[in-house]
Amino acid sequence: MSDNANSVNMTAPSRGYHHGDLRAALLDAGLDLLKSGSAETLSLREVARRVGVSPTAVYRHFPDKAALLKELCIRGALELAQAQAQAMKAAGGGRKGFVATGAAYIRYAVANPALFRIMMANMPPGGFFSSDFSDDQVGIKMLRDNIISLVPKEAGEKGVLFGMLMSWAQVHGLSMLMLDGQIPVSEETIKAFESSQMEFRFVPDQPSE
Amino acid sequence: MSDNANSVNMTAPSRGYHHGDLRAALLDAGLDLLKSGSAETLSLREVARRVGVSPTAVYRHFPDKAALLKELCIRGALELAQAQAQAMKAAGGGRKGFVATGAAYIRYAVANPALFRIMMANMPPGGFFSSDFSDDQVGIKMLRDNIISLVPKEAGEKGVLFGMLMSWAQVHGLSMLMLDGQIPVSEETIKAFESSQMEFRFVPDQPSE
DNA sequence: GCATTATGTTTACAGTGATAACATGTCCGA
DNA sequence: TCGGACATGTTATCACTGTAAACATAATGC
Numbered sequence: 001m002s003d004n005a006n007s008v009n010m011t012a013p014s015r016g017y018h019h020g021d022l023r024a025a026l027l028d029a030g031l032d033l034l035k036s037g038s039a040e041t042l043s044l045r046e047v048a049r050r051v052g053v054s055p056t057a058v059y060r061h062f063p064d065k066a067a068l069l070k071e072l073c074i075r076g077a078l079e080l081a082q083a084q085a086q087a088m089k090a091a092g093g094g095r096k097g098f099v100a101t102g103a104a105y106i107r108y109a110v111a112n113p114a115l116f117r118i119m120m121a122n123m124p125p126g127g128f129f130s131s132d133f134s135d136d137q138v139g140i141k142m143l144r145d146n147i148i149s150l151v152p153k154e155a156g157e158k159g160v161l162f163g164m165l166m167s168w169a170q171v172h173g174l175s176m177l178m179l180d181g182q183i184p185v186s187e188e189t190i191k192a193f194e195s196s197q198m199e200f201r202f203v204p205d206q207p208s209e
Numbered sequence: 210m211s212d213n214a215n216s217v218n219m220t221a222p223s224r225g226y227h228h229g230d231l232r233a234a235l236l237d238a239g240l241d242l243l244k245s246g247s248a249e250t251l252s253l254r255e256v257a258r259r260v261g262v263s264p265t266a267v268y269r270h271f272p273d274k275a276a277l278l279k280e281l282c283i284r285g286a287l288e289l290a291q292a293q294a295q296a297m298k299a300a301g302g303g304r305k306g307f308v309a310t311g312a313a314y315i316r317y318a319v320a321n322p323a324l325f326r327i328m329m330a331n332m333p334p335g336g337f338f339s340s341d342f343s344d345d346q347v348g349i350k351m352l353r354d355n356i357i358s359l360v361p362k363e364a365g366e367k368g369v370l371f372g373m374l375m376s377w378a379q380v381h382g383l384s385m386l387m388l389d390g391q392i393p394v395s396e397e398t399i400k401a402f403e404s405s406q407m408e409f410r411f412v413p414d415q416p417s418e
Numbered sequence: 419g420c421a422t423t424a425t426g427t428t429t430a431c432a433g434t435g436a437t438a439a440c441a442t443g444t445c446c447g448a
Numbered sequence: 449t450c451g452g453a454c455a456t457g458t459t460a461t462c463a464c465t466g467t468a469a470a471c472a473t474a475a476t477g478c
Contacts (some may be wrong), residue, residue, distance in 0.1 A: 022457085044436090045435080054457060054458050055434095056435095057456075057457050057458075060456055061456090063433075064435090064436075065435065089468085120385070123391060124242075162405070165383070165386075168386065168392075169380075169382030170382055171378075171382070171388055173381040174374070176381060176385050180329045180330060182332060193375070196375075226424080227425060253465080265426080265468085266426050266427075268467075269424075270425090273467075349438090
C-alpha cells in the first residue's frame with residue numbers, strides 16, 4: 001500500500017506520463033465498474049477500455065488481475081469500516097451502536113454487491129484477521145472493541161473471539177443470503193435485525209437443556 | 210453411474226458415437242470436478258473433456274452452462290439436506306438436534322467448498338425459499354419445523370420467519386467466512402458453535418437493556 | 419427400407435487473462 | 449546539451465473460455 005489515495009495526492013506531478021496516473025485511474029475505473037452492478041464479470045480489459053488504454057498496460061501497475069482486485073477490496077474494506085463507524089456514532093455508541101454497525105455492514109453489502117463479493121473472495125491470506133495491513137483492520141478492531149465491552153468479563157479472550165465470530169457471521173450470513181437472492185433484500189428485515197436483541201453469552205460446554 | 214460396456218474411445222469412435230446417458234454422465238463429472246477442489250473455475254469444456262466428448266455436445270442436454278450448474282446445485286442441496294437430517298437423528302432431535310443440523314451445514318460447506326459456492330450462487334430465483342422445487346425444499350422445511358418447535362408460540366409467523374432467517378444466516382455466515390479464508394476452518398470452532406446455546410427470543414421492539 | 423429425429427462433431431467467433439517483443443516518453447548523469 | 453537508462457504504453461500472440469452454425473452419425477418410427 002505504498003501510494004494511492006486519489007490522483008490528487010501525487011506530490012510529484014511531473015511524474016505524470018502518458019496518462020497522468022494510470023494506476024489510480026485503473027483502480028477508480030475498477031471501483032466504478034464494480035459499483036455499477038457489473039458483477040463478478042469484471043474484466044481487466046474492461047477496466048483498461050474504460051480508462052482508454054490498451055489491455056496490457058494494466059500489467060505495468062499490477063502483476064495480475066488478482067492484485068488489482070486485492071487493492072479494490074482494500075478500498076472497499078476501508079469504505080465499509082467508515083460506514084460502520086459512522087453508524088456507530090449516529091446510534092450513540094453502546095450496544096445499540098454495535099448493532100448499528102452490523103446493520104451498516106448489511107446495508108453496505110446490498111448496496112455494493114459486486115464489490116462486497118470481491119472483497120470477501122480476494123481478501124489476503126488470513127483475511128480481515130490478518131495483521132498485514134493496518135488500515136483495513138479498522139473494521140475488525142471496531143468489532144473487537146465492541147465485543148469486549150459487551151461480553152461478560154468471565155468469558156475471557158476465548159469468549160471475545162467467539163463473540164466476534166458469531167456476530168460477524170450473523171451479519172455476514174444475512175448479507176450473503178441477500179446478495180445470493182436466497183432471502184429477500186428488504187430494509188424491513190435489516191430493521192428487524194437492528195431492533196432485535198443480540199446476546200453474547202459464552203456457554204461453550206453447557207449440556208443445554 | 211450408467212456406464213456402457215464400451216469405454217468411450219475418441220480415437221476410434223466407431224461405436225462410441227452415442228454415449229449411453231450423457232446427461233447423467235455430465236452431471237456426475239461436474240459434481241466430481243466440483244468436489245475435487247476445482248474451485249469456481251469449473252468449465253463446460255473441462256466437464257466435456259472428462260466425459261470424453263466434444264465441448265459442444267453439452268448443448269444437446271443443457272441450454273447453457275448456467276443450466277448445468279443449476280442442476281448440480283439442486284443435487285448439492287439434496288445432499289446437504291440429507292447430511293442435516295442424519296445429524297438431526299444422530300443428535301436425538303430437539304434443540305440439540307437442531308444445532309447439530311447447523312453444524313452439519315457448516316461441515317458440508319467446508320467439505321465441499323466449490324459445490325457449496327455454486328449452490329448459493331446458482332440457486333433459482335427465490336432460492337431455497339422458493340417452492341418451485343419439491344425435493345430440495347427439504348432443508349428449508351426441516352429448518353422451519355425446528356424453529357417452530359423451538360420458538361415461543363407468541364412469536365407467531367413473523368417470529369418463525371425471523372428465527373429461520375437468523376439461524377440460517379448464522380451458520381451460513383460461519384460457512385462463508387471459513388470458505389473465504391476470513392476465519393480459520395477448524396473443527397474446534399464448529400464444536401464451539403455446536404455446544405453454545407442458541408436462543409430465539411423474539412424481542413423485535415425492545416429498547417434493549 | 420427409408421425419412422425423421424436425437425445426439426455428437428467440427429468449425430468458427432468473440433471474449434478473457436497473460437507473456438513477449440516492441441515503441442515511446444521521461445529522467446538523470448556526463 | 450546530450451544520451452543512455454528506465455518507466456510506461458502498445459502490438460502481436462497464445463491458451464483458454466462459452467456459444468452458435470453447419471455437418472455427421474446413430475436410433476427410431478412409418
